[in-house]
Amino acid sequence: MSCPSDTSSSALNVLIFLGAPGAGKGSLAEKCVKELGFVQLSTGNLCRKHIADRTEIGEQIDLIIKSGRLVPDSLIVDMVADWFEKQRGKASTVILDGFPRTIAQAEALRKLFKENFPTVRLSVIKLEISDDVVINRLCSRIVCENKACQAVYSTVSGSQLAPKKPFTCDLCEGALIVRADDTEESVRKRLQIYHQHEHDLLDFYTSIEQLVMKLSVERPLIEVFDEFVRIMGLDDR
Numbered sequence: 001m002s003c004p005s006d007t008s009s010s011a012l013n014v015l016i017f018l019g020a021p022g023a024g025k026g027s028l029a030e031k032c033v034k035e036l037g038f039v040q041l042s043t044g045n046l047c048r049k050h051i052a053d054r055t056e057i058g059e060q061i062d063l064i065i066k067s068g069r070l071v072p073d074s075l076i077v078d079m080v081a082d083w084f085e086k087q088r089g090k091a092s093t094v095i096l097d098g099f100p101r102t103i104a105q106a107e108a109l110r111k112l113f114k115e116n117f118p119t120v121r122l123s124v125i126k127l128e129i130s131d132d133v134v135i136n137r138l139c140s141r142i143v144c145e146n147k148a149c150q151a152v153y154s155t156v157s158g159s160q161l162a163p164k165k166p167f168t169c170d171l172c173e174g175a176l177i178v179r180a181d182d183t184e185e186s187v188r189k190r191l192q193i194y195h196q197h198e199h200d201l202l203d204f205y206t207s208i209e210q211l212v213m214k215l216s217v218e219r220p221l222i223e224v225f226d227e228f229v230r231i232m233g234l235d236d237r
């Protein structure tokens with residue numbers, strides 16, 4: 001990863017959402033974008049965009065993603081470094097949704113900030129949820145097929161995440177589809193991989209004296225958002 005050094009004087013806040021697949025990282029991030037003007041970087045969305053655009057990277061990662069495994073660290077880290085470079089001077093608060101997922105990624109991110117964005121203020125928020133709730137959620141998840149949108153909805157009627165019109169995105173009117181990796185087999189694989197890495201990531205944050213805030217997400221999104229605002233000290237926004 002090579003980037004020129006930081007020339008902007010404004011501080012960049014970066015929030016890492018650490019949580020299992022289906023914990024609602026994307027939904028909470030989208031709400032923060034809408035209500036608080038934050039910017040979201042979802043590495044999963046970036047990967048799916050590569051696949052939809054049939055880029056060289058997309059061809060390499062298509063099967064990996066369908067099977068629920070992790071994309072190689074080097075590919076993901078380069079995507080993230082490019083993204084931050086393009087955002088230079090634009091965003092003031094960025095949510096990292098689904099990154100870093102391994103120690104190698106966490107170390108690479110630390111190096112990227114140290115060398116190129118030294119004014120970054122980092123917060124880590126761990127979204128807490130049980131595996132059973134995750135499996136139920138993901139089996140009813142539908143997403144916008146428009147890769148520039150990828151908004152997330154639920155098929156459970158009465159859910160706050162239910163779309164206004166059936167199988168149609170509220171935001172861009174794109175069709176809502178089931179994600180290729182939301183099969184039960186793939187979800188179980190993704191959960192297993194998540195738990196393998198979660199422990200190491202938490203140890204890593206402890207070792208660098210980075211506080212990890214906990215947020216219980218087994219409740220409606222609006223309550224999760226209110227609690228997020230409270231723990232981040234944004235109540236008087």
Ligand code: AMP
Nearest residue numbers: 043044065068069070071076098099101
């Ligand atoms: P997500 O949308 O965050 O659930 O990610 C969907 C899939 O994209 C994951 O199961 C991985 O295959 C891939 N992916 C997303 N982010 C990462 C990451 N940080 N490291 C490796 N693979 C990733």
